[in-house]
Amino acid sequence: MNVLALQKQLVDYAAQIGVDKIGFTTAAPFVDLKQKLKRQQQLNYQSGFEESNIELRTEPTLLLEEAESIIAIAIAYPSRMEAAPSGKKGERRGIFCRASWGTDYHTVLREKLSLIEAFLEEKLPGVKMRSMVDTGELSDRAVAERAGIGWSGKNCSIITPEFGSYVYLGEMITNIPFEPDEQMEDQCGECRLCIDVCPTGAIVQAGQLNSHKCVAFQTQTKGFLPDEFREKIGNRIYGCDTCQTVCPKNKGKKNWLHEAFKPEPELVKPLLKPLLQISNKEFKSQFGYMSGSWRGKKPIQRNAIIALAHFKEVDAMPELVELLQKDERPMIRGTAAWAIGKIGAEEAENVLLQAQQKEQDEDVLKEIEKGLMLIES
Ligand code: B12
């Protein structure tokens, strides 16, 4: 079959199955990215969530021997929700970032890529394909950039003229020599809003992130949240959208296109207090379908405690005291101790002094100490 004709049919088919944007690039090595990744590794700016083998990340033929091209797909996700509940005293709420609204995007994009695989298999039996979304070796952004899906913004995101940066990315390496698309021109221009508003200064320079400083990364770690981020995280309990919400290229992009990503307001802006006592089973059944649940309930609970401290939510004292006295996890006891000190309610000092007598864990004792110092200050 004529490759150009097949490419045209594929573009039409992708639109039919709800792929918002499709682009094509060659399977040539990602030479610039290789250098960037090496530099990021040297500087210890990598998050640790990405594939660590730089060769695999930048040489598609190592992933599919006969690789000729890469098909890049983008699916838009909503930036606003209808009927967002607002928090108030006694009923404070946290927020999951937009990339966790609705059904886990890995599921949705993998489904689309499977449909494309079946389509190509039917047209060209025996075709070689390898698909990936987020957890694969390739850099989804570098592929999308080279396939003309969007430009690489100073906030690190791939920005499309149609949907802004609120797009998920995925790709498929194939042995079909599809015609590559043109890379898009940078459209950030002189703007640098994202760099200036980032709460932790994580964007070191245009397009370069120190992941360890990024709130989105910090909300996903499982240990104690380093002190320097406790004031910055606010009520974010998973991810961070600040460098996208300020972006002028996202203005007016509601992207209400896919039912699957429609957020459940009570889940993406959940009440914080009930999160402190949620069981594993309840967490899984309520939040398990969202991408933001991938690290389990522990980081979410830790962030919820910090968010309550951020609001100085005196009403949460009984729940926090219970965590400090009874929770089996030192990180949760310690974070609760810090939060109690930060809220500084009437009983805070006594509660912390009592806990100091009983506590055996050194890390928790340090947090109790910090809590006591916060009350004094
Ligand atoms: C690890 C990871 C993270 C880490 C590190 C992010 C980062 N910027 O590197 C953390 C946990 C912080 C993170 C956060 C987020 N992530 Co993330 N993440 C990834 C993952 C798994 C790998 C990214 C990676 O390799 N980074 C290393 C850097 C060096 O490479 P890169 O960003 O891929 O490539 C670009 C840079 O090199 C850039 N670049 C341009 N100029 C310059 C200059 C210099 C000096 C350097 C070093 C680089 C550079 O050009 C490349 C192409 O754009 C990808 C999925 C995947 N497999 O690719 C998703 C992915 C990048 N994440 C995604 C999303 C949605 C997010 C969040 C928005 C989620 C949220 N709301 O909290 C934030 C955004 C934070 C941010 N400002 O980047 C989407 C991005 C979609 C898009 N439109 O761009 C991806 C593609 C997942 C997906 N399949 O949809 N993420």
Ligand code: SF4
């Ligand atoms: S996601 Fe948040 S912390 Fe990370 S770079 Fe963007 S604004 Fe900064």
Ligand code: SF4
């Ligand atoms: S805020 Fe400005 S500089 Fe940052 S990504 Fe958007 S357009 Fe580019």
